[in-house]
Amino acid sequence: MTVRPLVAGNWKMNGTKESYEEFAKIAAGYDAALAEKIDMLVCPPAVLLAQFAEVENLPVGAQNCHAAASGAHTGDISAEMVANVGGKYVIVGHSERREGYGETDADVAAKAEAAWRAGLVAIVCIGESLEQREAGETIAVVTEQITKSLPDATTSANTVVAYEPIWAIGTGKTPTADDVAEVHAALRKSLVERFGEDGEKIRLLYGGSVKPTNASELLALPNVNGALVGGASLKAADFLGIAEAYKNF
Structure with a gap:
C-alpha cells in the first residue's frame, strides 16, 4: 500500500520575524515536482505561525497545544488558536x-483529541x-x-505518528537502518492490530538527526513514510535536501 510521505520541520525555540526569508526559500523549493511526490510542513514557534501561514503552498503547524479550548492557562495556546491563524497541524508528545x-x-x-476538535x-x-x-x-516502550x-x-486522516529515539535528537547519532526498520515494523503491526486496514495508512515518520546525507537511506526503509526534522529544517538548503531525496524514489 502506497502512503504519501510527509517531511515536517520542527523549528523548536528558534526563529524571529526575519526568519520568514528562510521559510520563503523552503516554500519556493517545494515546487510542483516535489509536491507531486510528498507533503511538506514547517512548525515554527507560535509567534511566527500567523506570518508564515500567509504562504499558501506550504502548510504550517504548531509545536504544542493545550487540551482545553480556552481558559486560565497562562502561557499556553489552544488548538483552536492554532487553527484560527492558519495552522494545519500540531506536534504533541x-x-x-x-x-x-x-x-x-x-x-x-x-492533546491529540484537542487537535482533532x-x-x-x-x-x-x-x-x-x-x-x-x-x-x-525499545520495542516494548514505543509500543506502549x-x-x-x-x-x-x-x-490516517487525523493523525501522523513520529518515532524519534530520544538519544538521537540533536546529537548527530542515529540508529542503524536495521534498527529503524525494526521499530517501524513493530509500530505498523501495532497500528494494524488496533485500527485494521486504516492502520496501514497512518503515516510513520522517523526523526532524530535526519540530514541530507542520510535521508535517502532512512526514507527508503519499509514503513518509513517521511521525516520529522529538527535542526536541519532551519536552513532551506538542508531541509529541501532531505525532502528532495524523494525525487530519486
Missing part, C-alpha cells in the same frame, strides 16, 4: 515536552531513551507509548 514538562501518554492523547492533524511523537535502548526495551498516546478515534 514530543520527547522534549514529555521529559521537560512531565507530559504523560494520557496528556498526549488529550479544532480540525488539525495531530503529529504524535514517541521514542525511547538511551537507557531503555541499551536495556533492550503508541497504544496509550493514540485515542480510539485515531485515523
